[in-house]
Amino acid sequence: MESQRNILLIALLAVSFMIWQQWQTDKAPKPAVTETTVTSSNQDTLQNDVPNADSKAGVPEEHPVVASKELVRVKTDQLDVLINPVGGDIVHAALVAHKLEQGKDDPFVLLEQKPGFTYVAQSGLIGSGGVDSSAGRPTYTVASTEFQMKDGNDTLQVPMTYTAPNGVKYTKIFTFRKGKFDIRVDYQIDNTTSAPLQVQMYGQIKQTIKPSDSHMMMPTYRGAAYSTADTRYEKYKFDEITEKDLHKETQGGWVAMLQHYFVSAWVPPADQSNLIYSSVSNGTMANIGFRGQADTVAPGKTATVGADFYVGPKDQAALSELSDTLNLVVDYGVLWWLAVPIYKLMMFFHSFVGNWGLAIILITFTVRGILFPLTRAQYTSMAKMRNLQPKIQELKDRFGDDRQKMGQAMMEMYKKEKVNPMGGCLPIMLQMPIFLALYWVLLESVELRHAPFMLWIHDLSVQDPYYVLPILNGVSMFIMQKLQPMSPTMDPMQAKMMQYMPVVFTVFFLWFPSGLVLYWLMGNIVAIIQQKIIYAGLEKKGLK
Known part of the structure; x- marks a missing residue:
């Protein structure tokens, strides 16, 4: 499983789900109201x-x-x-x-x-x-x-x-x-x-x-x-x-x-x-x-x-x-069990740094740091899977359409080579609930209302007025995509769609609260650094 492809696809599904949820709400026009004071x-x-x-x-x-x-x-x-x-x-x-x-x-x-x-x-x-x-x-x-x-x-x-x-x-x-x-x-x-x-x-x-x-x-x-x-x-x-x-x-x-x-x-x-x-x-x-x-x-x-x-x-x-x-009444939805500790962690960091934007960055470092061992295992598993591609192709040529024998042979090979074909999934499945939980934390926390970060970001609860963060986020996603080698077996149409994913997400993030985009951007930057470190270690082990 290709890490970057799955991160983007699952993130797209999550964003699509939020859009579908909002589409279900009442879209009746608001009554005209004259602004007067009692x-x-x-x-x-x-x-x-x-x-x-x-x-x-x-x-x-x-x-x-x-x-x-x-x-x-x-x-x-x-x-x-x-x-x-x-x-x-x-x-x-x-x-x-x-x-x-x-x-x-x-x-x-x-x-x-x-x-x-x-x-x-x-x-x-x-x-x-x-x-x-x-x-x-x-x-x-x-x-x-x-x-x-x-x-x-x-x-x-x-x-x-x-x-x-x-x-x-x-x-x-x-x-x-x-x-x-x-x-x-x-x-x-x-x-x-x-x-x-x-x-x-x-x-x-x-x-x-x-x-x-x-x-x-x-x-x-x-x-x-x-x-x-x-x-x-x-x-x-x-x-x-x-x-x-x-x-x-x-x-x-x-x-x-x-x-x-x-x-x-x-x-x-x-x-x-x-x-x-x-x-x-x-x-x-x-x-x-x-x-x-x-x-x-x-x-x-x-x-x-x-x-x-x-x-x-x-x-x-x-x-x-x-x-x-x-x-x-501070409603975090079904992920409240994950959102509550994230909120408390954000409050803890803010008590030291006094800036909600810096608190979000510290949360990003913390989450990525906790997930780093899993991320390293994920990339290692992916590298081993790539190295096994020639052997997998040999099995396909040998067994042809006999799926049962093909499956048994592949499982034996995975066991012999000590490779878990699902090893790349776990970190992704953990990251998406954290992303969604933090989304609700940033959406519901009144502490972020009118909370400035720095430079042009004067309110972390609303979208970036100049769209700088969404654009930087798209650039970081593009860099991550370039660092992640595409599988030679990937369908050409799918590969072409993947190339446009950073653009699609840049458009999505234009309307997201700047605090959330800041989290996603910093997460991408940390992920790029982690990828470079992990790839260097894999090269030393002879894994491409």
Whole structure:
């Protein structure tokens, strides 16, 4: 088996598979959206879906609620949030440290409410003692419309109060932490009546159904996901939400909305029973949420129920703090078992060199170094196979069309010469999963977003703006092809196709993230050096 031919062919199959995968995704045109920003004077009408306490499925029932004239603004070192006093929903969340565009000051906005697009986080209380129902939602009173975490403080609390007609006092408290993207949302219920109250907290994420920004070389996911005690991580696409409402009873769990690099998620207490549900409003708005267990507040007593809401980047460490499985939203696919150690190795290298491009290069050296003994065995086996070609031809002439005798004679010859005809396959089969796993690591790791390398490469998560790396990669593949002698028995048409493979892959890599092309280019350079070293050793042994 010819090494270079098989590397290129298997790589082509892998790239073709990724293209086919993306071709299967929904290609519906994106709705036209007018870019506007939610402000504290927003008076637009918000469509709030509140779960009906009597619904067995926990599916929200839609009703319109007029937004407050003044939204409550909360600023920390990581978040810039707007909260609607009507219902206490988070209707806007900007990530201060993550910019919309590299080199610009505008923050990346994850949650927002604007014409043509809604993406908000809602929560409330239902049940006999709840204040959120199909009839309406409470308007909370807030001491101020501006809250900002002060220097030296590690937490910031934003209390919002509402007193029901029966005298029961409800306090909705948002707790923000320094350096964190998770928000603790608690309800304190002060039962001033003489009768027990039953309350259930719900939390849901609501988003206008919108296609992903992915393309063939960047097959990213946009949609919902959830976790239960039985299912650690499951995507629930917008199409699935439209076709069937989700209804999962579980202990713990979480619900989320995902997009490339970023996630919003409700994480209820892990020790309580929850209902995971989904619904669609007007065929254009997808909801996924949880409904907590019913708690009873005795007369004259105060009780607290709550949950965590995360809105930020797919930071695996931060997500793992909230749930053992929430980090799975960084989706590496079927090769997660290989991608996770690669990601950890990349983080380890970056902790020393401080540059993600150099970390990728170090990963390349590490992988190629580990595979070098196998690579040497591969080339040795190939050289022995070439030297056996005259003997193989003699066997063909002797046995003609008798395949059984021919096969037996060849196996005896392989055994006598100590040659494994499959010896050239193993390193190739190991390299391709590593390539694909690293592809997903580079695609999913938010750390590489806007991460510069050097010179003209200012963002390793996007394609090379000048296509220098793809072209250099094509040149390196051409050199490798020239170093690898073609088999004299290769079909002329196949040999001609092989000559065009570097060109084909150069075109493919034009749209790949520059970090991935950098890995492939450095791998080729290391492979060329290894080939020269191995060939020199084989020549000394008399093997051509």
